[in-house]
Amino acid sequence: MGNVTSLSNDEIKEIHEETGFSASQIRRLYSRFCHLDKDGKGHLERKDLRLIPELSVNPLGNRIIEAFFVDQNDSRRPVEQVDFLQFTRTLATFRRTEAKHSSELNTVDKKIEFVFRVYDIDRDGYISKDDLIHILRCLVGVSIAEEQVKGIAHRTLREADKDEDKLISLDEFKEALGNVDVKEKMSLRFLTA
Incomplete structure:
Protein backbone atom coordinates (compact mmCIF):
# COMPACT_ATOMS: atom_id res chain seq x y z
CA MET A 1 0.00 0.00 0.00
CA THR A 107 -13.08 -0.63 21.88
CA VAL A 108 -13.47 1.66 24.87
CA ASP A 109 -9.99 0.61 26.01
CA LYS A 110 -8.46 1.61 22.65
CA LYS A 111 -10.22 4.96 22.78
CA ILE A 112 -8.89 5.60 26.30
CA GLU A 113 -5.40 4.51 25.25
CA PHE A 114 -5.49 7.07 22.44
CA VAL A 115 -6.41 9.88 24.85
CA PHE A 116 -3.75 8.66 27.25
CA ARG A 117 -1.14 8.97 24.45
CA VAL A 118 -2.33 12.54 23.83
CA TYR A 119 -1.79 13.40 27.50
CA ASP A 120 1.50 11.48 27.93
CA ILE A 121 3.73 14.23 26.53
CA ASP A 122 7.09 12.55 27.16
CA ARG A 123 5.86 9.05 26.14
CA ASP A 124 7.08 7.44 29.34
CA GLY A 125 3.87 5.50 29.90
CA TYR A 126 2.62 7.83 32.65
CA ILE A 127 0.90 11.18 32.92
CA SER A 128 2.91 13.41 35.22
CA LYS A 129 2.09 16.78 36.72
CA ASP A 130 4.24 18.37 33.99
CA ASP A 131 2.24 16.51 31.32
CA LEU A 132 -1.00 17.78 32.84
CA ILE A 133 0.31 21.34 33.02
CA HIS A 134 1.32 21.17 29.35
CA ILE A 135 -2.13 19.91 28.30
CA LEU A 136 -3.94 22.46 30.44
CA ARG A 137 -1.77 25.24 29.03
CA CYS A 138 -2.69 24.08 25.50
CA LEU A 139 -6.37 24.15 26.41
CA VAL A 140 -6.56 27.46 28.28
CA GLY A 141 -3.66 29.42 26.80
CA VAL A 142 -2.84 32.46 28.89
CA SER A 143 -6.41 33.06 30.08
CA ILE A 144 -5.66 31.39 33.42
CA ALA A 145 -2.73 32.26 35.67
CA GLU A 146 0.13 29.76 35.91
CA GLU A 147 -0.59 29.13 39.61
CA GLN A 148 -4.19 28.20 38.80
CA VAL A 149 -3.04 25.81 36.08
CA LYS A 150 -0.59 24.19 38.51
CA GLY A 151 -3.36 23.93 41.12
CA ILE A 152 -5.70 22.19 38.68
CA ALA A 153 -2.92 19.79 37.66
CA HIS A 154 -2.11 19.08 41.32
CA ARG A 155 -5.77 18.34 42.18
CA THR A 156 -6.20 16.16 39.11
CA LEU A 157 -3.08 14.20 39.96
CA ARG A 158 -4.14 13.80 43.59
CA GLU A 159 -7.58 12.48 42.58
CA ALA A 160 -6.42 10.07 39.87
CA ASP A 161 -3.13 8.84 41.38
CA LYS A 162 -4.36 5.90 43.45
CA ASP A 163 -0.91 4.49 44.31
CA GLU A 164 0.40 7.95 45.26
CA ASP A 165 3.53 7.74 43.08
CA LYS A 166 2.81 11.22 41.64
CA LEU A 167 2.08 9.68 38.24
CA ILE A 168 -1.10 8.55 36.52
CA SER A 169 -0.77 5.11 34.96
CA LEU A 170 -2.97 3.90 32.13
CA ASP A 171 -4.99 1.83 34.60
CA GLU A 172 -5.48 4.84 36.89
CA PHE A 173 -6.46 6.93 33.86
CA LYS A 174 -9.05 4.32 32.85
CA GLU A 175 -10.43 4.31 36.39
CA ALA A 176 -10.58 8.12 36.47
CA LEU A 177 -12.63 8.05 33.25
CA GLY A 178 -14.96 5.42 34.67
CA ASN A 179 -18.03 7.67 34.68
CA VAL A 180 -17.39 9.22 31.27
CA ASP A 181 -19.25 7.78 28.29
CA VAL A 182 -16.05 7.24 26.31
CA LYS A 183 -17.84 5.16 23.68
CA GLU A 184 -20.05 8.15 22.79
CA LYS A 185 -17.59 10.99 23.41
CA MET A 186 -14.84 9.46 21.29
CA SER A 187 -16.88 8.29 18.35
CA LEU A 188 -17.30 10.23 15.17
CA ARG A 189 -19.96 10.02 12.50
CA PHE A 190 -17.50 11.19 9.90
CA LEU A 191 -18.10 8.36 7.48
CA THR A 192 -21.47 6.88 6.71
CA ALA A 193 -22.39 3.88 4.58
Whole structure:
Protein backbone atom coordinates (compact mmCIF):
# COMPACT_ATOMS: atom_id res chain seq x y z
CA MET A 1 0.00 0.00 0.00
CA GLY A 2 2.73 2.38 -0.94
CA ASN A 3 2.54 4.96 -3.65
CA VAL A 4 -0.38 3.63 -5.72
CA THR A 5 -3.36 5.29 -7.32
CA SER A 6 -6.01 2.92 -5.96
CA LEU A 7 -6.54 0.04 -3.59
CA SER A 8 -7.10 -3.52 -4.72
CA ASN A 9 -10.19 -5.43 -3.60
CA ASP A 10 -7.91 -7.65 -1.48
CA GLU A 11 -6.43 -4.61 0.29
CA ILE A 12 -9.91 -3.21 0.92
CA LYS A 13 -11.05 -6.56 2.30
CA GLU A 14 -8.00 -6.77 4.59
CA ILE A 15 -8.54 -3.23 5.90
CA HIS A 16 -12.26 -3.89 6.39
CA GLU A 17 -11.57 -7.02 8.43
CA GLU A 18 -9.11 -5.19 10.67
CA THR A 19 -10.87 -1.85 11.06
CA GLY A 20 -14.57 -2.51 10.46
CA PHE A 21 -14.77 0.30 7.89
CA SER A 22 -16.97 -0.47 4.89
CA ALA A 23 -15.47 -0.61 1.39
CA SER A 24 -16.92 2.82 0.53
CA GLN A 25 -15.54 4.30 3.75
CA ILE A 26 -12.11 2.84 2.99
CA ARG A 27 -12.17 4.33 -0.52
CA ARG A 28 -13.09 7.76 0.89
CA LEU A 29 -10.37 7.51 3.52
CA TYR A 30 -7.90 6.54 0.82
CA SER A 31 -8.96 9.55 -1.24
CA ARG A 32 -8.45 11.79 1.80
CA PHE A 33 -5.08 10.15 2.51
CA CYS A 34 -3.95 10.76 -1.09
CA HIS A 35 -5.15 14.36 -0.87
CA LEU A 36 -3.05 14.88 2.27
CA ASP A 37 -0.08 13.09 0.66
CA LYS A 38 0.53 15.99 -1.72
CA ASP A 39 3.95 14.67 -2.84
CA GLY A 40 2.66 11.14 -3.55
CA LYS A 41 5.15 9.57 -1.13
CA GLY A 42 2.76 6.82 -0.05
CA HIS A 43 2.93 7.97 3.57
CA LEU A 44 2.05 10.98 5.70
CA GLU A 45 4.30 13.05 7.88
CA ARG A 46 3.27 15.33 10.72
CA LYS A 47 3.28 18.36 8.41
CA ASP A 48 0.68 16.64 6.21
CA LEU A 49 -1.76 16.15 9.08
CA ARG A 50 -1.28 19.75 10.17
CA LEU A 51 -3.07 20.69 6.92
CA ILE A 52 -6.34 19.27 8.27
CA PRO A 53 -8.35 22.37 9.25
CA GLU A 54 -10.04 20.70 12.23
CA LEU A 55 -6.66 19.80 13.71
CA SER A 56 -5.05 23.15 12.95
CA VAL A 57 -7.65 24.98 15.07
CA ASN A 58 -7.87 22.37 17.84
CA PRO A 59 -5.85 23.41 20.91
CA LEU A 60 -4.71 19.78 21.21
CA GLY A 61 -4.20 19.35 17.46
CA ASN A 62 -0.45 18.80 17.71
CA ARG A 63 -0.93 16.26 20.50
CA ILE A 64 -3.58 14.40 18.46
CA ILE A 65 -1.22 14.35 15.50
CA GLU A 66 1.56 12.94 17.70
CA ALA A 67 -0.77 10.13 18.78
CA PHE A 68 -0.94 9.00 15.13
CA PHE A 69 2.84 8.62 14.95
CA VAL A 70 3.49 5.67 17.24
CA ASP A 71 5.09 2.30 16.64
CA GLN A 72 2.35 -0.34 16.41
CA ASN A 73 4.31 -2.67 18.69
CA ASP A 74 5.35 -0.05 21.26
CA SER A 75 3.11 3.02 21.60
CA ARG A 76 5.88 4.82 23.50
CA ARG A 77 8.15 4.80 20.44
CA PRO A 78 7.49 7.53 17.89
CA VAL A 79 7.64 6.93 14.15
CA GLU A 80 8.26 9.54 11.46
CA GLN A 81 5.75 8.34 8.85
CA VAL A 82 2.27 6.88 8.74
CA ASP A 83 1.17 4.71 5.82
CA PHE A 84 -2.44 4.24 4.77
CA LEU A 85 -2.97 1.11 6.88
CA GLN A 86 -1.72 2.86 10.02
CA PHE A 87 -3.84 5.90 9.14
CA THR A 88 -6.99 3.75 8.95
CA ARG A 89 -6.08 1.84 12.12
CA THR A 90 -5.81 5.09 14.05
CA LEU A 91 -9.03 6.49 12.60
CA ALA A 92 -10.78 3.20 13.41
CA THR A 93 -10.36 4.14 17.07
CA PHE A 94 -12.99 6.82 16.50
CA ARG A 95 -15.50 4.62 14.70
CA ARG A 96 -18.82 4.17 16.37
CA THR A 97 -19.10 0.71 17.84
CA GLU A 98 -21.55 -1.35 15.82
CA ALA A 99 -22.16 -5.01 16.56
CA LYS A 100 -21.95 -6.16 12.93
CA HIS A 101 -18.75 -4.21 12.21
CA SER A 102 -16.97 -4.18 15.55
CA SER A 103 -13.22 -4.17 15.65
CA GLU A 104 -10.55 -4.54 18.30
CA LEU A 105 -9.42 -1.08 17.25
CA ASN A 106 -12.50 0.82 18.45
CA THR A 107 -13.08 -0.63 21.88
CA VAL A 108 -13.47 1.66 24.87
CA ASP A 109 -9.99 0.61 26.01
CA LYS A 110 -8.46 1.61 22.65
CA LYS A 111 -10.22 4.96 22.78
CA ILE A 112 -8.89 5.60 26.30
CA GLU A 113 -5.40 4.51 25.25
CA PHE A 114 -5.49 7.07 22.44
CA VAL A 115 -6.41 9.88 24.85
CA PHE A 116 -3.75 8.66 27.25
CA ARG A 117 -1.14 8.97 24.45
CA VAL A 118 -2.33 12.54 23.83
CA TYR A 119 -1.79 13.40 27.50
CA ASP A 120 1.50 11.48 27.93
CA ILE A 121 3.73 14.23 26.53
CA ASP A 122 7.09 12.55 27.16
CA ARG A 123 5.86 9.05 26.14
CA ASP A 124 7.08 7.44 29.34
CA GLY A 125 3.87 5.50 29.90
CA TYR A 126 2.62 7.83 32.65
CA ILE A 127 0.90 11.18 32.92
CA SER A 128 2.91 13.41 35.22
CA LYS A 129 2.09 16.78 36.72
CA ASP A 130 4.24 18.37 33.99
CA ASP A 131 2.24 16.51 31.32
CA LEU A 132 -1.00 17.78 32.84
CA ILE A 133 0.31 21.34 33.02
CA HIS A 134 1.32 21.17 29.35
CA ILE A 135 -2.13 19.91 28.30
CA LEU A 136 -3.94 22.46 30.44
CA ARG A 137 -1.77 25.24 29.03
CA CYS A 138 -2.69 24.08 25.50
CA LEU A 139 -6.37 24.15 26.41
CA VAL A 140 -6.56 27.46 28.28
CA GLY A 141 -3.66 29.42 26.80
CA VAL A 142 -2.84 32.46 28.89
CA SER A 143 -6.41 33.06 30.08
CA ILE A 144 -5.66 31.39 33.42
CA ALA A 145 -2.73 32.26 35.67
CA GLU A 146 0.13 29.76 35.91
CA GLU A 147 -0.59 29.13 39.61
CA GLN A 148 -4.19 28.20 38.80
CA VAL A 149 -3.04 25.81 36.08
CA LYS A 150 -0.59 24.19 38.51
CA GLY A 151 -3.36 23.93 41.12
CA ILE A 152 -5.70 22.19 38.68
CA ALA A 153 -2.92 19.79 37.66
CA HIS A 154 -2.11 19.08 41.32
CA ARG A 155 -5.77 18.34 42.18
CA THR A 156 -6.20 16.16 39.11
CA LEU A 157 -3.08 14.20 39.96
CA ARG A 158 -4.14 13.80 43.59
CA GLU A 159 -7.58 12.48 42.58
CA ALA A 160 -6.42 10.07 39.87
CA ASP A 161 -3.13 8.84 41.38
CA LYS A 162 -4.36 5.90 43.45
CA ASP A 163 -0.91 4.49 44.31
CA GLU A 164 0.40 7.95 45.26
CA ASP A 165 3.53 7.74 43.08
CA LYS A 166 2.81 11.22 41.64
CA LEU A 167 2.08 9.68 38.24
CA ILE A 168 -1.10 8.55 36.52
CA SER A 169 -0.77 5.11 34.96
CA LEU A 170 -2.97 3.90 32.13
CA ASP A 171 -4.99 1.83 34.60
CA GLU A 172 -5.48 4.84 36.89
CA PHE A 173 -6.46 6.93 33.86
CA LYS A 174 -9.05 4.32 32.85
CA GLU A 175 -10.43 4.31 36.39
CA ALA A 176 -10.58 8.12 36.47
CA LEU A 177 -12.63 8.05 33.25
CA GLY A 178 -14.96 5.42 34.67
CA ASN A 179 -18.03 7.67 34.68
CA VAL A 180 -17.39 9.22 31.27
CA ASP A 181 -19.25 7.78 28.29
CA VAL A 182 -16.05 7.24 26.31
CA LYS A 183 -17.84 5.16 23.68
CA GLU A 184 -20.05 8.15 22.79
CA LYS A 185 -17.59 10.99 23.41
CA MET A 186 -14.84 9.46 21.29
CA SER A 187 -16.88 8.29 18.35
CA LEU A 188 -17.30 10.23 15.17
CA ARG A 189 -19.96 10.02 12.50
CA PHE A 190 -17.50 11.19 9.90
CA LEU A 191 -18.10 8.36 7.48
CA THR A 192 -21.47 6.88 6.71
CA ALA A 193 -22.39 3.88 4.58
